Amino acid sequence: MEEVVLARKPRSPLRLAMRRLKRHKTAMAGLFVLVALYLSALFADFIAPYSFDDELRGNSHAPPSKIHFVDAEGKFHLQPFVYGVSFEFDEFHERVFAEDKTKRYPIKLFVRGDEHKLLWVFPTDIHLIGVDKPARLYLMGADSRGRDLFSRILYGGRISLSVGLVGVTVSFLLGLTVGGIAGYFGGWVDSALMRMCEMIMIIPGFYLMLALRAAFPPTLPSTSVYVMIVLIMSFIGWAGLARVVRGMVLSIASKDYVTAAKAVGGKDIIIIFKHVLPNTLSYVIVSLTLSIPGYILGESALSLLGLGIQDPQASWGNLLSDAMHVTEIQFHPWMLIPGAFIFVTVMAFNFLGDGLRDAFDPRMEVGRG
């Protein structure tokens, strides 16, 4: 008797999708950028040379430090260094910063600085990068209080990047539950829930966001602000998803394999979890990835307008709010940098989401030409 031996184990659709994803260059680039950004936020207090609220009013709006290799005497140094800066007022009473070229401050790795708790647990005072006091290393310039913008961006990433994940989780749980219930039970439950979704979707999102913000007191402690932002964004976000999930549940429930599963006596709950939901998985993953930027942008918008995260706490949106006045950006263009971080993050999520969609659904590639 001959036995058929498969040369390789059959590959699961998920494995196949991951293989396709690995070949998708832009998606992998997006993934790489995102991993780097999230890691930088996670280790913000270690990477950042200063704490997010480390002020030095004398250095208000100090421009990004010039990094030198050649000193005043024309000697080359392998280790890059900066000079200390001091300012004078010009004829418009604007500060003009000048470098004091008498003393070099080499940029060092693993320097001692402020105390912080690495990953919220291990107390340490080691920072990845820094210079000796009294000089300061402003990789991306300083804000109006002389705080290091680069450090604040890293700390701000903790809020801006996590709000996307948390917000998306909350609204997906809501959307999946409501959509699942509506699609499964049908009838008046379905129409009542769907009318509710439509009520939310009838308002332009930004207007709804502002109106919901009005329901909360103008000033809140920073942790409550975070929860509030997540609540507002999830409230807006779940409706659209619930509608789509409902539609998918309806269409899948009428498929032959579900009928077959029912015919052989499968229980409803098992059919839903084993046969129906896994079929929505690829859609859920793709739309999850593509909807995260919306939450990040929502947080940024609220904080940008002064309705979200408040100073001294940093988020990319409230950092950018310092750049809201034209005169501000004219004199201190580096205040725009937090916006670039938002832009890059959103772009990376879009790249990854598109790559995932192509990977899960190879037919899409043809359509996209």
Next chain:
Amino acid sequence: MTSYIIRRVLVAIPLLLGMTFLAFMVIQLGGGEYFAELRLNPQISRETIEQIEQQFNLDKPAVVQYFYWLKNVLKLDFGYSFSRMASVTGLIRGRVLATMLLSTSSILVTWLVAIPLGIYCAVHRYSWGDRFASFFAYIGISIPNFFLALLLLYLASVVGILPLGDMTSAKFDDLSLASKVLDIGKHLIIPTVVIATAAMAGLQRLMRGNMLEVLRAQYITTARAKGLPENRVIYVHALRNAINPMISIFGLQFSSLLGGAALTEIVCSWPGLGSLMLEAVRARDLYVVMGDLLIGGILLIGGNLLADVLLAWTDPRIRLE
């Protein structure tokens, strides 16, 4: 068609009612202190404030207040702005016009650029132009409106040709009619470019996709086989079929356009509905927020309806019954 439009409007009314009721309750939940500023003003006596409170029924329960508000809205009276001491109807009227102007110009620019670009990219697939356009589309989709607006304002402040924000110059009232139009036009450029960039990117990709799909159809092969000039095949036979699905996008786009426009308005200090909404939320100005929400909802429904009607009008296969 008329009966379809009437039906759509009838369906929208309970939704709008439900939404405004919900919003009213939610905002009240946050505790409305509408007179904080008035109370601080020593020139206004406590009695006056109580009188205003009674006049606007603010001493009654929230549910009752809602129905008073609704009754007034049906008479086109949107209430009173306590922070500005002005009628909301008057406030909103000017703002709606400004927002409509900005939205219209953005839609025009979006479509006038995106459709030809999409066609070009489909016809010259994989050319450098196509690749550049798709790269540009990614940037357009990803760049936040407020960031792009700030960048353009920065650029404009360096170059110094375009005005930096607002809708009119300081000397607007003294200008002749022609210069007034020109003045507003100049102020329109930055916000329009910002909104159009975001909208354009997606539209251009869709148009390209549609066009490619149509170009694969058999009737295109037939048209080419019978010796029609390529231009005629593309611009007469293919284009008309490829552009149809785009019209339904128009309605979908309207929603994001309004949302995106609001933030752009604020950054560019364009005096539209979006900036009004922000000011109202900051001042906790209940009736302005409600009015703004209602008008925003109506604009959105109107836009979607317009798109569906347009689609039925251009595509004989679709019957709205």
